Amino acid sequence: MAESGRCRKRNWTELPDELTAAILSRLGVVEILESAQKVCMKWRKISKDPLFWRKIDMRNDGDLDDWDYVSMFRHVVDRSSGNVVDINIEHFGTDKLLTFITESASTIRRIRLFSCDEVSDKGLSRMASELQLLEELDISLCAGISHEAVKMVGRSCPLLKSFKFNKEWCRFSDDESDSDSDEYGSDFDDSDDDYAHAPFAHAPVFHAPVGHARVRKDDNADALAIAGTMQDLHHLQLYGNKLTNDGLRKILDCCPHLESLDLRLCFNLNMGIDLETRCAERIKRLWLPHDSIEGKEFTARSDGYCFKWIELPDNVTMSILSRLGTIDILESAQKVCMKWRKICKELKWNTIDMRNDSAPDITFDLDKMCRHVVDLSCGNLVNVNVEDFISDELLEYITDSSSGIRRLRLVCSYYISDEGLIEVASKLPLLEDLDISLCGNLSHKPVKVLGHSCPLLKSFKLNKQWHKYSDNFFEEIIDDEGPWSKDDDALAIAGTMHGLYHLQLFGNQLTNDGLRAILDGCPHLESLDLRYCFNLNLEGDLGRRCTEQIKRLLLPKDSIAGYGFLPSTDWQPPRSPKYIIDKLFSWL
Structure with missing residues (x-):
């Protein structure tokens, strides 16, 4: 009989195997291999069960010197004996590793690749062609992936229901642009004409733009690839994408089953009332370019430059917006997000x-x-x-x-x-x-x-x-x-x-x-x-x-500084000393 006032210690090894497995599965791969499986024989036995590795989560902080993540990943894929269905790889993904995945398991339904710059279009396309049961794909901040791989994914994965293709927002300078900008223009009543200017400007390169952001000819390539090959999508996230109104219209036309659409930091969009209304009516969960980035599943460098205006109290936001001119409010501010509208x-x-x-x-x-x-x-x-x-x-x-x-x-x-x-x-x-x-x-x-x-x-x-x-x-x-x-x-x-x-x-x-x-x-x-x-x-x-x-x-001859208008029909701007000297020499 236990002594009075003393609690009995919990013996974790007495938990049923399925409950222990459910708890351990919430750990990452590194924690399981380097800690959990070394606790006791029971936990080691559970961690060697192939069904335990149906999900492989290898999130990390990007410091790849701490562990040999590639070897760890290959080891747990082998342990899964082809039963893995959910894979999450951060920072260390390569084309060779994707090939290893497809050779080891063909029943994968969810893959997330984050900041895997060594994954190329060719590697992703080859993997997609072998994963016809894929339902969810998340490609975030992978610099080597373009719309070409997106097309191949859409054609090869007919069951795909959720697609995340997130990028760093980066406004190209005029010198970097290789195309003429689209025609700009709008009407106060939000008529949805073909224009592509963005409402807000940035100072650093990773910030939201103001005024007219130059539109490159391939800015809608991702959107067109999605619209052309992923007609059965239910969920789409395009954080930081450069698509314009034309690209968004194409997605809405070709993806009739969309339920959620995330367009945060897509600053080339300038959604008039018609396009915004169409999105609101069609999409159950909609995020607009300037909506809050709180709750996003990853951190981009651009996040540090984007002040969360959407999170200001309504009365503060109203006080700020009321200081804008009428044209700015009707043509820009009310188009930023649903809250501002x-x-x-x-x-x-x-x-x-x-x-x-x-x-x-x-x-x-x-x-x-x-x-x-x-x-x-x-x-x-x-x-x-x-x-x-x-x-x-x-x-x-x-x-x-x-x-x-x-x-x-x-x-x-x-x-x-x-x-x-x-x-x-x-x-x-x-x-x-x-x-x-x-x-x-x-x-x-x-x-x-x-x-x-x-x-x-x-x-x-x-x-x-x-x-x-x-x-x-x-x-x-x-x-x-x-x-x-x-x-x-x-x-x-x-x-x-x-x-x-x-x-x-x-x-x-x-x-x-x-x-x-x-x-x-x-x-x-x-x-x-x-x-x-x-x-x-x-x-x-x-x-x-x-x-x-x-x-x-x-008085009549007092300074006109601050007046703001041309003072006289007879008035000419003062000449610089250099102009006067040059004029004198021209007379000699």
């Missing part, structure tokens, strides 16, 4: 920021995009910033949809007329900040109407490009209100915007009379920008009055 749809959309550089290669419809965001805002717009493309009709659509706009910025908007701006002025009763810059078709008339219609206006920018007109240029323009003058803008501001605190009149034609009217009519002015207003003469009393009344005053 959901967050983009949940944004409050109280701001439209559609800055653009008027690039001629823009293929999306900016007018349509803007109307889409106006609809998403559900009347909650407070901040509108539109450059270049806005028209009278679009401006009317915006103001009809949102009556609470507090800030409006129109830049280089040559499609807006006096009549169009006057028409919407009454729909902006809460407007506090108005910026009208380089809108060449607008005169002083809408300024007057805006002043009357927007009693809360605190900040106004009316910026133009300076041009030296003849003295009587404006007086020769006569309309139903009489002849124009250089001070029309200034008088409109002074007569209607008495609550202004900030005023910018870059490049305006106003004279001293117009400036006096502004100082009289806008007593609350704190900042006044008069740069490039060269009709002014501020050397006397008017200059002193400006200095005393205005806290922040910018």
Whole structure:
């Protein structure tokens, strides 16, 4: 009888053989051969049973100097007596070893090769031709394997249900590329055109790209090999592959039984709404290029460069995405992953920021995009910033949809007329900040109407490009209100915007009379920008009055650093000293 309070020691040798075998099978080959089988005669007997070696797992840390892994592997394959069905080889696999496998066992159903750089297309193809019962194949980070071997595997293994072909993501430099890039372009409504640009850029070579990643002619070779030979696949993992939208479409067309698809770090993909929706409807478990890499079964060098943005809390992600412009959100951010798409749809959309550089290669419809965001805002717009493309009709659509706009910025908007701006002025009763810059078709008339219609206006920018007109240029323009003058803008501001605190009149034609009217009519002015207003003469009393009344005053000849636009139609960039010297010598 055992002493009181003392536990009886467990005798592991008393466990049934099948239970002991189940426990030992969870160890790796090295642990079994170098430790477990040396514990006792019973464990040694179990480890010599051919059925015990149905699975051979030789995971290791890549340091092949510790053990003779090849000899160990051959030894346990021999022990299996042809019963092995599951093999996992890391780092030490070679073509000769694959040949040994096929000569020793033809009933293998699962093989995993990890970081086996000495395995070639020829070796893998030869092995595949002998393993017609293969159901699962994992080839991860094996640099010597190409699409040619993938084709042979597909043709030789009709029962294949799961295929993993994982690679290191590496963006080729332009010099390394041997083909012309695909045509780029998309539309804000996610129409699934043929394009292959990736949404995010990288600094190091193993990172996700931003902007346009050059597409090589063979980037879809793996995808086409899979689509052409593996029609019965249920599970596919292509971590770090360079396939494009075309390759993905081919896989979806030819592999109708796919249930899971892993596309993480496939940064050549730019999945529009149609392709993404098709994947979501067809595939039960889907990972997109920027989805989290947590839980992945291997570590790639590129993992260290890929920040796990997907794991940020939703509120933090929303705060980050809200700082992007409207075009960036619709054309890039919402296409990154399902989580970002959901967050983009949940944004409050109280701001439209559609800055653009008027690039001629823009293929999306900016007018349509803007109307889409106006609809998403559900009347909650407070901040509108539109450059270049806005028209009278679009401006009317915006103001009809949102009556609470507090800030409006129109830049280089040559499609807006006096009549169009006057028409919407009454729909902006809460407007506090108005910026009208380089809108060449607008005169002083809408300024007057805006002043009357927007009693809360605190900040106004009316910026133009300076041009030296003849003295009587404006007086020769006569309309139903009489002849124009250089001070029309200034008088409109002074007569209607008495609550202004900030005023910018870059490049305006106003004279001293117009400036006096502004100082009289806008007593609350704190900042006044008069740069490039060269009709002014501020050397006397008017200059002193400006200095005393205005806290922040910018004079006509002050620096234009930070202004951001071409200051004058007469302006030329300064010449370098070398240019001037060369010019002088050319005259000699």
